[in-house]
Amino acid sequence: MSSRPALAEPQTAEAAGTQAKARTGRRPLRLPRPGYLVSKLAAAVVSFAVTLVIGFSLFNLMPADPVRTMTRGRPVSEAELLRLRVQLGLDKPVWERFLDFVNDTLHGNLGYSWEYQQSVASLTMDRLGPTLLLMGTSFAISVVLGLWLGLRSGWRAGSLFDRITSATALTLWSVPTFWLGMILLIVFSVGVGPFHGFLPTAGMSDPTLPQTGMTHYLDVAKHLILPALTMVLVVYAQYVTIMRSSIIEEIGSPYLLTARAKGLMDAAVRRKHALPNALLPSVTMIFMHLGTLISGAVTVEAIFSWPGLGDLTFAALKIPDLPLLQGTFIVFSASVIIMNLLADLAYRFLDPRVRDQ
Amino acid sequence: MAVRETPGFRTALAAAVAGGLLLAGPAAPGVTKAAAAASSTGTSSGKTLRVAMDGSGVDTLNPFTSFFNGALDIFGSIYPTLTSIDDSGAPKPYLATSWTLSDDHLTWTFKLRDGLKWSDGKPLTAADAAWTLHLIMTNDVAATANGTLVAGFDTVTAPDATTLVIKTKKPKSNVTYSSIPFSGIPIVPKHIWESQVAGLKDFKNDSFPVVGYGPWILTDYKNGQYAKLDANKSFVLGAPKYDHLIEQIYKETDAAVAALKSGQLDYISGVNATEYASLQHVDGVQTAQAVGHGWVGLELNPGAKTRTGKPIGTGNPALHDPVLRRAIALSIDKKTLVTKVLNGQGQVAEGYLPPAWPQWSWQPAPGKKQSYDPVAANKLLDDAGYKRGPGGTRTDPKTGKPLNLRLGIHSDDSADAAISRYLVGWLKVVGINAKIQAMSMSALNSDLGKGNWDMLMDAWTTGPDPTYQLGIQSCSTLPKDDGTGGNTDSFFCDPAYDKLFAKQATLFDPAERAKAVGQMQEILYEADVDLMFYNATTKIAASSKVGGLITGKPNADGFYPAQQTFWSYLKATPASAGASASSSGGGSTGLWLGIAGAVIVLGAGVAVVRRRAGADDRE
Secondary structure (H helix, E strand, C coil): CCCCHHHHCCCCHHHHHHHHHHHHCCCCCCCCCHHHHHHHHHHHHHHHHHHHHHHHHHHHHCCCCHHHHHCCCCCCCHHHHHHHHHHHCCCCCHHHHHHHHHHHHHCCCCCECCCCCCEHHHHHHHHHHHHHHHHHHHHHHHHHHHHHHHHHHHHCCCCHHHHHHHHHHHHHHHCCHHHHHHHHHHHHHHEECCEECCCCCCCCCCCCCCCCHHHHHHHHHHHHHHHHHHHHHHHHHHHHHHHHHHHHHHCCCHHHHHHHHCCCCHHHHHHHHHHHHHHHHHHHHHHHHHHHHHHCCHHHHHHCCCCCHHHHHHHHHHCCCHHHHHHHHHHHHHHHHHHHHHHHHHHHHHCHHHHCC | CCCCHHHHHHHHHHHHHHHHHHHHHHHHHHHHHHHHHHHHCCCCCCCEEEEECCCCCCCCCCCCCCCCHHHHHHHHHHCCCCEEECCCCCEEECCEEEEEECCCCCEEEEEECCCCECCCCCECCHHHHHHHHHHHHHCCCCCCCCHHHHCCEEEEEEEECCEEEEEECCCCCCHHHCCCCCCCCCCCCHHHHHHHCCCHHHCCCCCCCCCCCCCEEEEEEECCCEEEEEECCCCCCCCCCCCEEEEECCCCHHHHHHHHHCCCCCEEECCCHHHHHHHCCCCCEEEEEECCCEEEEEEECCCCECCCCCECCCCCHHHHCHHHHHHHHHCCCHHHHHHHHCCCCEEECCCCCCCCCHHHCCCCCCCCCCCCCHHHHHHHHHHCCCCECHHHCEECCCCCCECEEEEEEECCCHHHHHHHHHHHHHHHHCCCEEEEEEECHHHHHHHHHHCCCCEEEEEEECCCCCHHHHHCCCHHHCCCCCCCCCCCCCCCCCHHHHHHHHHHCCCCCHHHHHHHHHHHHHHHHHHCCEEEEEEECEEEEEECCCECCCCCCCCCCCCECCCCHHHHHHHCECCCCCCCCCCHHHHHHHHHHHHHHHHHHHHHHHHHHHHHHHHHHHC
């Protein structure tokens, strides 16, 4: 880390002194103090515990009749309904179900789905791969594209490129995801006028093709194009705007003038000096975004029938399949909390000013 | 010092787009053609029929514990049943070629086909049927989904390989409906399932190919994606014309419609009115409407109570008055709902049972029909002492309170939303103030069971045997005093109705049973507790390259008989061999060459931009 001096260009005299040390590489990399780590970990654990309570309360206190909803339309007698209620544990008082829930969670047991009649863990694992593929791909493209466009736009704010980039990004950010997805589906899958659609409409693979080997991977990639494109188009604007505003804040800084005075090329000033400082707000957003990756994108998964976790959770809400909702809630919450923790720790490495506090 | 990247970027972008189009353009039509070909002609070996799976999806592949329609569709395709159902909804042979009933009406003897084999080659005999039914009768887990269908069975035995004997405790007229495709009990192979009984609750039944017998064999299922089936070319009721069947999951019917238009799908059952209208003039798509097997209506809380008569819930007591309920019934213009909400794609409903099963259809006698008549509704209320207060809202003469009624609707149902707006207006005309409360189905169900409602939008679909649907209006389904054990649909309770319900269960002549069922519907109609609005048609859209999907002849309204996927998939016939038959591989190659070309050109464009930037920096 110490070999990346540009990460902490000084903006104050005090910070300048700190940075001078960092730039020379003489300052050894320090691990966070144990006290700091413990406090952050403790905060994460408390957050998780609070989340458990909120999650359980949220799902269990909402008015619902899972048994009648699940069996709707089927000839099920009152005796069978009663048996099902007992089997699902719905005959127990709420406090008892809460204790069971906490006990199961502490033992790593996410529960048993009423709807799918299998463990929540196995269901989650089934859907994790597709979710990470879709969200990971769209996330990576959004970050790279958004930061690149934001950097270029902010560096020359007000230019034609900036106006086009910002306007496009904000327009796409404002467009309802469902509408955009359907338009892309119609254009690229069905076709418009002389343009013939050529992309799949649903799922993540064509069942008529082999489900292994290169053909399968290419097929999955083909199915990934439209959902990932939809996600990218509605998400990348966040990175464009944050990076653009960060770079505009940095652009008049004295250290950039110094860099230019040293004779550095403009691209080098931008890339090596402005970018690292402007990147910090984006890092926060990246980690926040990372934390929500596995919760998927309900809307996009619905439009393109992508078999992800967001879709699974949404379907569970209709019953409601309480163990599945609680289980996925735990996974989603844990993901966000862990990513926030990592963001806190990463900040210490990325920004010496935080490290020295 | 300025970086003039914009012109370079634009040039590169234009080059990329042009290059991409040049390369992808020729590839695209080929791919489209290939995709369409893959849809109805399919894979390297044989022809594939691709259908949209029922929106409910598959909960589990275990037929003993499954409730969702997507799974029931699959079970109908891969497991046999004792009987099947004809266009009129009457039982006809399947595994059983004939059946007889003893003189005391307690013993049914089914003669089963000889020489059938499960998909693993083991013989399919009456012992399999007896074992399946007996398991449901004696095992709580096995009875989870279908226990009601064997209620009243005393013993089930298989004296020989082709004879199944069912003895009932009391005469039971609907035994021939107990094991039918989709809504009845699927017969499973004993030699596979008997080792799973101990862990039946957790048995996923996902070893492919799943051993069964039916028109199709399940070869693969991907949770949340698709089910893949191969044809059983030796199926006893006729071999499927297609070689493969794929049931693809679409979370949105709009996407399924797009897939149908693009040739990636062959069949959708259950498109909505707007989608149906958009598909009627699309080349390569055929559409049809089948009479509805469900109703949409409004339930009025007549006074929720337990079996012992103890009042429960928060229902408005004004609705206890049959005069008020009749006035509400007369204030609703069902024809307008059919025209405006359904775009005319359905019919006004009067009877409780839908037109899909014509043997149970009932219509009110001449002069008894409750037609839209707000003047008569107002007169009824005026005469009964419901005086109008400030703002025109009437007051309940018994309590003196204004008639403010809650109207619960399904928050995820656009038809409910549209209907409720009409209802509020119509009810206002007769001096009733309705307040719309949009809720999830689960929340509505919860309120319903507790009696915490005034008016609820409701909808039901019914199979060919009306027993269950009629049963949820009987007094015995009211909850116990502690609030448990209830399964009532609307807290309706009438001893005369219950008497007829018991009677129809013992009538073996279809006409006599239909008469009793009609009388029950008349009681319901006159009680104004379940106000039937309409029976929406089932709207079907299919590729015009597929024949035979839609069975029967249309009625005077142009509506076909109720369609059963069991028969539709079995009778579907592919286009002639010469119509289209390219494999998808070449198309994909073209597509990927196109995409690769576009990526290369784009990459080159970016490189140019970077070079320009670098050059500027060097200036």
